[in-house]
Amino acid sequence: MKDDQRIPRIAVITCSDTRSMSNDTAGAALVSLIHEQGWQVTSHIIVKDDRLAISTAIIAAADDQDADVVLTCGGSGLSLRDVTPEATADVCERNVPGIAEAMRAYSVQITPHAMLSRAVCMQRGRHLVINLPGSEKAARENWAGVVAALPHAISMMAGEGH
Numbered sequence: 001m002k003d004d005q006r007i008p009r010i011a012v013i014t015c016s017d018t019r020s021m022s023n024d025t026a027g028a029a030l031v032s033l034i035h036e037q038g039w040q041v042t043s044h045i046i047v048k049d050d051r052l053a054i055s056t057a058i059i060a061a062a063d064d065q066d067a068d069v070v071l072t073c074g075g076s077g078l079s080l081r082d083v084t085p086e087a088t089a090d091v092c093e094r095n096v097p098g099i100a101e102a103m104r105a106y107s108v109q110i111t112p113h114a115m116l117s118r119a120v121c122m123q124r125g126r127h128l129v130i131n132l133p134g135s136e137k138a139a140r141e142n143w144a145g146v147v148a149a150l151p152h153a154i155s156m157m158a159g160e161g162h
Contacts, residue, residue, distance in 0.1 A: 008154050009068045010034045011061035012044040015054050015075035015084045016134060019046055026073045026139040030132070033143050042067045049075050054087035062127035068154045070127060074134025076119040084131050085120045092122035092129055099130060099146050099153075106145030107138065114138070126157040 012034075014027040024046055031044050042065040047053040054075065061070040075084030099121035107114035119131035119142075130146070132139045 008037070008039040008150060009042050009066060010039055011042045011065055011067035011070045012073060013054070013057045013061060013070065014044075014046045014073045014134070015049055015087075016046060017049045017081065019074070019134075021046065024073075025136040026132075026134055029136045029140055030071055030073060030143060033140065033147070037147065049081040049083060051083045051087045051090065054084055055091045058088060058091050058124065058129055062124045062129070067127060068157070069150060070124075070129045072129065072131045073139055074132075076117055076131045076133060078116055078118070082118070085118045088120055088122055088129050088131060092124045094123040096121040096123055096128065096153075099128075099149070102149075103130075103132075103142040103145045107141045110141055111138075114141075123157065126159075128153055128157065 012027050012030050014024045027044055031041050034041050043061060045057060047057045058070055061067045072084050075082045100119050103119060104114050104117055117133060121128065121130045132142045
């Protein structure tokens, strides 16, 4: 990161009916990985697998906390309760398919289950919303597959050019 760039601000939203702060290992791992980059965590919350609750949390992280990137964790699989991609689409304007494709391509090299992900990446104004898996192992893998591109994405969304 260049000296003139601001420190990326990242929000983590765990979407789960079964997780609490004491057992949200995936969300906690993401917070740790963000700090390892020297970046700021604006919030880490848990919401139920509920489309409105997830959408509301995304709006708050982007609009109220001004997070550059909003990471959702969980709710992107094939369970009927998994509604995170739909909630993301409800409050975002533009699809950024390359990030979701990159996560699946990276992770499918580790497990064939990665192809079952319905995760999306979308823009809400100048904020990026990325759906990550709910398991700690998969969240770490997906983060590793895209983290290098995030500073450039943040610069582009801020209008700083290439």
